[in-house]
Amino acid sequence: VEKPIRILVLNGSIRAGNYTAMASALVVDELRRHPKVHVEVITIGELKLDPPGINPNSTDAKRLQDAVKGATAVVIVTPEYHGSFSSLVKLAIENLGFPSVLAGKPIALLGVAAGTIGAIKSLEHLRGVLSHVGAMVLPLLTSVPNVQSVFDKEGHCLDPKVEKMVRGVATQLMQYIENAVCPRVTLEALLRGEPVGAAH
Ligand SMILES: Cc1cc2nc3c(=O)[nH]c(=O)nc-3n(C[C@H](O)[C@H](O)[C@H](O)COP(=O)(O)O)c2cc1C
Numbered sequence: 001v002e003k004p005i006r007i008l009v010l011n012g013s014i015r016a017g018n019y020t021a022m023a024s025a026l027v028v029d030e031l032r033r034h035p036k037v038h039v040e041v042i043t044i045g046e047l048k049l050d051p052p053g054i055n056p057n058s059t060d061a062k063r064l065q066d067a068v069k070g071a072t073a074v075v076i077v078t079p080e081y082h083g084s085f086s087s088l089v090k091l092a093i094e095n096l097g098f099p100s101v102l103a104g105k106p107i108a109l110l111g112v113a114a115g116t117i118g119a120i121k122s123l124e125h126l127r128g129v130l131s132h133v134g135a136m137v138l139p140l141l142t143s144v145p146n147v148q149s150v151f152d153k154e155g156h157c158l159d160p161k162v163e164k165m166v167r168g169v170a171t172q173l174m175q176y177i178e179n180a181v182c183p184r185v186t187l188e189a190l191l192r193g194e195p196v197g198a199a200h
Pocket residue numbers: 013014015017018019020021079080081082083084112113114115116118147148
């Protein structure tokens with residue numbers, strides 16, 4: 001397999017001109033520098049996901065579940081809305097099965113907020129929910145405060161320190177995969193011709 005490591009990036013904002021996608025794009029760019037990494041980005045709001053308890057295996061729910069199942073690891077990027085993570089992120093989690101296909105998945109979290117205190121509350125809440133469903137949330141939470149002055153309207157990051165921090169989400173995740181995931185599964189998966197993590 002040419003690109004055995006598959007990273008799924010989930011974006012939690014569908015707002016026109018959203019800053020979540022801008023921060024996410026930096027992580028994606030950083031991940032794509034790794035020759036062995038395939039990156040898929042899903043904007044949750046573009047899927048047709050039903051409320052919890054209704055049609056849990058709809059076409060788009062299945063699509064999301066398959067994307068998670070096939071991923072070596074997941075990055076979730078959420079805006080801070082009303083002191084927590086976006087309801088779109090919760091809706092994605094509700095559509096990932098019970099028990100959840102997120103169980104055992106390494107997950108890196110990135111939050112962006114217009115406010116000065118950043119997206120810490122969103123990330124703490126999200127970490128709690130993801131731990132509840134059995135995901136392996138990486139310890140370093142990355143929060144971008146004042147996000148609307150850190151990026152311009154075209155999505156350029158105006159603060160090199162913030163850009164380095166956001167790109168660090170990718171670095172942290174790749175280090176985890178290389179140190180903790182790959183030694184276990186890479187060789188076996190490569191022999192079977194499967195993407196790393198797909199069998200889990
Ligand atoms: C429904 C809603 C609730 C929001 N609540 C908060 C909040 O609690 N704290 C905060 O710092 N910003 C809040 N914001 C502003 C967002 O953080 C801001 O839009 C930021 O750009 C991230 O969201 P985006 O990715 O949709 O752009 C809120 C925005 C919306 C649309």
